[in-house]
Amino acid sequence: VLPDRLRALRQLLSRLPGVGEKTAQRYVLFLASEAGTLAADLGAELALLPERIRPCTRCRNLAEVDESGAALCAVCRDPRRDPSLLCVVARVQDLLAVERSLAMRGRYFVLGRLLSPLDGVGPDELPLEDLVQRVREDGVKEVILATPPSVDGEATALLLARELASLGVAVSRIASGVPHGGDLEFSDQITLGRAISGRRSVEGPR
């Protein structure tokens, strides 16, 4: 009953993350019935995306292509960032999360993926050379490994720490433990074990 064009649109929309057939149909009917210009605006914006958005040439964050054809992201363009501090993350999503914390005044390097033996992702699939080159050329003094505290994330952090060991830079790993507002009673064993092994000394008032 749905016109072919709308069925094609539904099929494309159902490829978005977390979108099934039903949600896609809901979007399609909304877009087709909406009186405004949402479908047209969205169509124009999406059509521009492939040519206008590229991975940043320095850090692989998402960046807009400028007039000269270069793609440098907002963080790499910001002169107030400390170039000697480099935060390595797995994905752009993670970079955005670290930015929201306001705790990172340096720059980033987006790996794009994690080591994952089960999925056939070995060290050769990671951009290790690009990372080493970035550390060497930019005068990086400390690398913060902000891969997630999962099996793959820890393995990746270990590999990167080894690769970076010979470069004479400080390498650190983000802390893992009970999250802010979290309950010890409901924390899993590994999280609680990490919170304890990663404890920091508390200095009393002097």
Added chain:
Amino acid sequence: VLPDRLRALRQLLSRLPGVGEKTAQRYVLFLASEAGTLAADLGAELALLPERIRPCTRCRNLAEVDESGAALCAVCRDPRRDPSLLCVVARVQDLLAVERSLAMRGRYFVLGRLLSPLDGVGPDELPLEDLVQRVREDGVKEVILATPPSVDGEATALLLARELASLGVAVSRIASGVPHGGDLEFSDQITLGRAISGRRSVEGPR
């Protein structure tokens, strides 16, 4: 940190039903990182939508515009449909739901909205003349009022029944009661009341 173009895209996507800022951002990052042609394909399909999809000129269902510029939906084009049976629904979504039931062999009329005094939708906002004209011209013998069993849906059904009374057609209302697989214990009072007042006689074996 997100490029302006992607922020614009996120803002547009967050206008889809049930999509907030976070979900929109998830879609944006997926579309920007996906290696395939999803963004371009989706952009092309959405750009076509406003000129290619129109309300069906006969029933207001969604229809594709054909070469001659006419827009007749799949149901209205189907010669096997019984033109003497007309099902009135509020929205295209409801038409699709009735179609899925395989219980409707006639055609449809999509009102587009329900009476809603609280939202300022009175009888003048409903396409009553179009409906009456449709009933007269197509030799309709029975009109099934399939507006939802809500306050607004019932009020609309009552109004339509009055409007159609003088046309000499049978007018019926879809049944309301305990849904298939539903539990009497957890049915609300109104549903159970309707199930009882709408009871049908059961004939024993002869």
